[in-house]
Amino acid sequence: MTAKLMDGKKVAAAIREDVGKRVEKLAARGVTPGLAVILVGEDPASQTYVKSKQRTCEKLGMRSDLLEFPDTLSETDLLAAIDKLNRDPGIHGILVQLPLPAHIDETHVILAIDPTKDVDGFHPISAGRLLIGEDGFVPCTPNGIMRLLDYYEIDPAGKHAVIIGRSTIVGKPAGLLLLQRNATVTFCHSKTENLEQYTQSADIVIAAVGRPGMLKAHHIKAGAVVIDVGINRGTDGKLTGDAAFDELQDKASFITPVPGGVGPMTIAMLMDNTVRSAEWAAEGQTAGNGVK
Numbered sequence: 001m002t003a004k005l006m007d008g009k010k011v012a013a014a015i016r017e018d019v020g021k022r023v024e025k026l027a028a029r030g031v032t033p034g035l036a037v038i039l040v041g042e043d044p045a046s047q048t049y050v051k052s053k054q055r056t057c058e059k060l061g062m063r064s065d066l067l068e069f070p071d072t073l074s075e076t077d078l079l080a081a082i083d084k085l086n087r088d089p090g091i092h093g094i095l096v097q098l099p100l101p102a103h104i105d106e107t108h109v110i111l112a113i114d115p116t117k118d119v120d121g122f123h124p125i126s127a128g129r130l131l132i133g134e135d136g137f138v139p140c141t142p143n144g145i146m147r148l149l150d151y152y153e154i155d156p157a158g159k160h161a162v163i164i165g166r167s168t169i170v171g172k173p174a175g176l177l178l179l180q181r182n183a184t185v186t187f188c189h190s191k192t193e194n195l196e197q198y199t200q201s202a203d204i205v206i207a208a209v210g211r212p213g214m215l216k217a218h219h220i221k222a223g224a225v226v227i228d229v230g231i232n233r234g235t236d237g238k239l240t241g242d243a244a245f246d247e248l249q250d251k252a253s254f255i256t257p258v259p260g261g262v263g264p265m266t267i268a269m270l271m272d273n274t275v276r277s278a279e280w281a282a283e284g285q286t287a288g289n290g291v292k
């Protein structure tokens, strides 16, 4: 069996096209969706991602503000910058690029973002809405994974999904989304003993641990769907995922490549969340539920 590639670039382009149409509709009502991205420090990968977010916004006709700070920025000054953006009516989405320098507490920063502008979906209000199944901002990478599954008509209902990784950004929300779609979900992580005991019975395996090539052919059953969230840059600059792609592609039914799989979906879903935020604001709603 040769696995079918799940082409994140193609699916992300289709999402951007839809987002672009919604931006035009908002423009007809005098609204320009605005995203503010805060970057602290000079991590090269983070610089690439924020530039890509900015470029995508501009291509779609959205406002994009990039606030760049040195890694000596104090937490107090960062919270003040967020507060200013919270009060800017032209900004519908605020995100702080992660990781942050060690002296800044990520939780304080996430809590400072107005939940009605939390387009990353990291605020506890967004996380709570996802937990109870209420409409709200869903973290971009897991939301992108769901859109990829939908595009390739992979219905998680009744399937066993194994998630390797329990981060609040990817693993946990991906598990909740799959559960909402009636999958049976197992979380595995760095302390899981005998990983293959779980992965070998999985219909869908999501690898999100940041360990290059850790998911190998012997871990999966024939015909499993493999979603690779890993973005590991080698010393040669080459990007590899958490899945050993070459050996898995002969055993899986579907597999996401790295690059070109889940990564492009993350930015497309960020655009989707930002435009949703502007749509909700234009309707006088908060997070889609009609509450002002």
Ligand SMILES: Nc1nc2c(c(=O)[nH]1)N[C@@H](CN(C=O)c1ccc(C(=O)N[C@@H](CCC(=O)O)C(=O)O)cc1)CN2
Pocket (backbone or CB within 6 Å): 045, 048, 049, 095, 096, 097, 098, 099, 120, 140, 141, 231, 239, 258, 259, 260, 261, 262, 263, 264, 265, 266, 267
């Ligand atoms: N505030 C946030 N910080 C971080 C997030 C996030 O969702 N919100 N996710 C990651 C980084 N990230 C977006 O911010 C991101 C990672 C990867 C890609 C992507 O398109 N990857 C490409 C390869 C790009 C390359 O060459 O490096 C791919 O996989 O094809 C987009 C966004 C951590 N921080």
